Amino acid sequence: xxxxxxxxxxxxxxxxxxxxxxxxxxxxxxxxxxxxxxxxxxxxxxxxxxxxxxxxxxxxxxxxxxxxxxxxxxxxxxxxxxxxxxxxxxxxxxxxxxxxxxxxxxxxxxxxxxxxxxxxxxxxxxxxxxxxxxxxxxxxxxxxxxxxxxxxxxxxxxxxxxxxxxxxxxxxxxxxxxxxxxxxxxxxxxxxxxxxxxxxxxxxxxxxxxxxxxxxxxxxxxxxxxxxxxxxxxxxxxxxxxxxxxxxxxxxxxxxxxxxxxxxxxxxxxxxxxxxxxxxxxxxxxxxxxxxxxxxxxxxxxxxxxxxxxxxxxxxxxxxxxxxxxxxxxxxxxxxxxxxxxxxxxxxxxxxxxxxxxxxxxxxxxxxxxxxxxxxxxxxxxxxxxxxxxxxxxxxxxxxxxxxxxxxxxxxxxxxxxxxxxx
Amino acid sequence: xxxxxxxxxxxxxxxxxxxxxxxxxxxxxxxxxxxxxxxxxxxxxxxxxxxxxxxxxxxxxxxxxxxxxxxxxxxxxxxxxxxxxxxxxxxxxxxxxxxxxxxxxxxxxxxxxxxxxxxxxxxxxxxxxxxxxxxxxxxxxxxxxxxxxxxxxxxxxxxxxxxxxxxxxxxxxxxxxxxxxxxxxxxxxxxxxxxxxxxxxxxxxxxxxxxxxxxxxxxxxxxxxxxxxxxxxxxxxxxxxxxxxxxxxxxxxxxxxxxxxxxxxxxxxxxxxxxxxxxxxxxxxxxxxxxxxxxxxxxxxxxxxxxxxxxxxxxxxxxxxxxxxxxxxxxxxxxxxxxxxxxxxxxxxxxxxxxxxxxxxxxxxxxxxxxxxxxxxxxxxxxxxxxxxxxxxx
Numbered sequence: 115x116x117x118x119x120x121x122x123x124x125x126x127x128x129x130x131x132x133x134x135x136x137x138x139x140x141x142x143x144x145x146x147x148x149x150x151x152x153x154x155x156x157x158x159x160x161x162x163x164x165x166x167x168x169x170x171x172x173x174x175x176x177x178x179x180x181x182x183x184x185x186x187x188x189x190x191x192x193x194x195x196x197x198x199x200x201x202x203x204x205x206x207x208x209x210x211x212x213x214x215x216x217x218x219x220x221x222x223x224x225x226x227x228x229x230x231x232x233x234x235x236x237x238x239x240x241x242x243x244x245x246x247x248x249x250x251x252x253x254x255x256x257x258x259x260x261x262x263x264x265x266x267x268x269x270x271x272x273x274x275x276x277x278x279x280x281x282x283x284x285x286x287x288x289x290x291x292x293x294x295x296x297x298x299x300x301x302x303x304x305x306x307x308x309x310x311x312x313x314x315x316x317x318x319x320x321x322x323x324x325x326x327x328x329x330x331x332x333x334x335x336x337x338x339x340x341x342x343x344x345x346x347x348x349x350x351x352x353x354x355x356x357x358x359x360x361x362x363x364x365x366x367x368x369x370x371x372x373x374x375x376x377x378x379x380x381x382x383x384x385x386x387x388x389x390x391x392x393x394x395x396x397x398x399x400x401x402x403x404x405x406x407x408x409x410x411x412x413x414x415x416x417x418x419x420x421x422x423x424x425x426x427x428x429x430x431x432x433x434x435x436x437x438x439x440x441x442x443x444x445x446x447x448x449x450x451x452x453x454x455x456x457x458x459x460x461x462x463x464x465x466x467x468x469x470x471x472x473x474x475x476x477x478x479x480x481x482x483x484x485x486x487x488x489x490x491x492x493x494x495x496x497x498x499x500x501x502x503x504x505x506x507x508x509x510x511x512x513x514x515x516x517x518x519x520x521x522x523x524x525x526x527x528x529x530x531x532x533x534x535x536x537x
Numbered sequence: 538x539x540x541x542x543x544x545x546x547x548x549x550x551x552x553x554x555x556x557x558x559x560x561x562x563x564x565x566x567x568x569x570x571x572x573x574x575x576x577x578x579x580x581x582x583x584x585x586x587x588x589x590x591x592x593x594x595x596x597x598x599x600x601x602x603x604x605x606x607x608x609x610x611x612x613x614x615x616x617x618x619x620x621x622x623x624x625x626x627x628x629x630x631x632x633x634x635x636x637x638x639x640x641x642x643x644x645x646x647x648x649x650x651x652x653x654x655x656x657x658x659x660x661x662x663x664x665x666x667x668x669x670x671x672x673x674x675x676x677x678x679x680x681x682x683x684x685x686x687x688x689x690x691x692x693x694x695x696x697x698x699x700x701x702x703x704x705x706x707x708x709x710x711x712x713x714x715x716x717x718x719x720x721x722x723x724x725x726x727x728x729x730x731x732x733x734x735x736x737x738x739x740x741x742x743x744x745x746x747x748x749x750x751x752x753x754x755x756x757x758x759x760x761x762x763x764x765x766x767x768x769x770x771x772x773x774x775x776x777x778x779x780x781x782x783x784x785x786x787x788x789x790x791x792x793x794x795x796x797x798x799x800x801x802x803x804x805x806x807x808x809x810x811x812x813x814x815x816x817x818x819x820x821x822x823x824x825x826x827x828x829x830x831x832x833x834x835x836x837x838x839x840x841x842x843x844x845x846x847x848x849x850x851x852x853x854x855x856x857x858x859x860x861x862x863x864x865x866x867x868x869x870x871x872x873x874x875x876x877x878x879x880x881x882x883x884x885x886x887x888x889x890x891x892x893x894x895x896x897x898x899x900x901x902x903x904x905x906x907x908x909x910x911x912x913x914x915x916x917x918x919x920x921x922x923x924x925x926x927x928x929x930x931x
Contacts, residue, residue: 467554471666471667474874484929487927521554522558
């Protein structure tokens, strides 16, 4: 299994000489296919035999993708699962038939490939099972649906990664630059966006940058090099850096006339343009204990348990987090890989943190990328004062976790933001 | 075959945290104070080391006891107390470490008294983040009120006797006039370790408050600088009679730059504090001439034809370097509990501190002016925090 070794600290370790490959993870015995927001129109009754690339729902909600079978097999029960983004979802169990020939080319139901209108393309992408809903790549179907009624002038594909130890988007852009560029260009074309941007890291080494540069030029994408200071890849900051527009966290970038996807999503769209449905995901796992990163192509619906088994990463004391490490999005080991977060962090047992009183150092204020006062939000949460939370700027918080990272008192600043938002 | 239990890995610190905790925060602050402290130890010798040790020991002992008293005791930390004790020692003169009476008074009890007072005030005012009034400044001002004369520094070691010399071993017959040449270049008469010299702060205050009577027909700013002030190098590099921490402006600035480099303090406070103090010193009226009949007051910025910019700026430099302004803006005003949270609030805070400092230096006390100014300005901090809200990106 390819892995990048980071035992030496320095640029060489942070930027391996070559972008990693993505070997395929063998099919597990059981997959859990997220069904989207509705489970109607069943082809999902237990015992049904399905084929690779087959759509599992006839009438999913308009805001949702069509679930697609990643392998031949038999359907089981519909269950409630957790995605790697931490969100709950309904999923149908697929008992994989290992004896059936798993065709390389998928035969997904695509009857309107020549249509180029946005609505028809949305339908096509949905039927290809393409979806993404993660921090760096907000709800793709939602953005596209919004683009139907709201003009889009810019499409941004980001190849920036939050974690330097886990350059998933950079690796995807470097390895599959043509598909990524094709996907981004396709999104720009169907939304009518005049500006099409590939945001990349300014410090990228040449073996990484060369492929995406060639692919971006071929697809007429504008390459914008950004300094990758965490959390630059967050849509709010990305939009502000590239266009100067201010996107309120939690809202779709299309409300500001911009469609944002990450390289993994653009790759999936590019694949769909070539009649390949989204039946696999490119994921990256960082084992903090061994200081190693693993990159691989995983069948959609694979549970983390299976992946960790593969790497002998099973210990009940281990802690799993999805997405950016500092966001502290903890996962159970049975979380399912699909359109949620594609980077997973594995750490050992951690000491219980006993916070100290705030010393008013204001490091949280200095470090906050959206210029709010996290200590004020914590104060507000302790007093249960919503007005104080608003005054402290909670509406602008992107929950990047930098405040908690720098706080010398180890105060639960991120938790306070999340708690206040639940009021 | 024996079964060997595989030890489970010990819990590690969270990878989500930077690893810089309050202990490191305080340790870095303490490290920064070592710059002026070491300069003080070199210039004032082992008596400075002794004075520092007594203050630290008494403060830490008192704090160890007070930590067991009530919920306030649980809030304070020994590291914080150590930091404050070093700060207090920087603000007091080294000559206090003496069993021999100075000016007819036994001075050494001032040192443990300062340490114990500091611990008591720290306990009263709470922990690091809750101290809205600086206990170190209150301690020193209290000592100043009680023992004003005894706290005036009057000695400095000879350059060839640095650190090893006895600060009180000075020629009692020698006049306490300011040295005409830079301390670092002076050739010394042998036999004594130290030089007796009055601090420039006293002469500056006597002049700017128009209390000084001219020896000749009149006394001007130029005359003050030329005849009564030591070489400016003494204030910048080292060699003036001052408190332990105020002996070398370069050392103070080096420690401040260390704090800035470590990201522990905001550059606005030292920068705007110093600049606004300079502006205040240029704008506020000072006696440009003192005659028997009285003083002629004028501001230096809108100077009269006989008072050029070089004179005005030299006067301002003497005021800045003779006072503990740099010590205040780098080490005291930047303390977490004292300055406002928001940047704009800090800018206003620093400007107010600098201007008030100029006022107190010119008309009240050069050696205590910045401390008094700080004590007043910190009262504005809660208001500034209320006024200056964050301006989020979205």
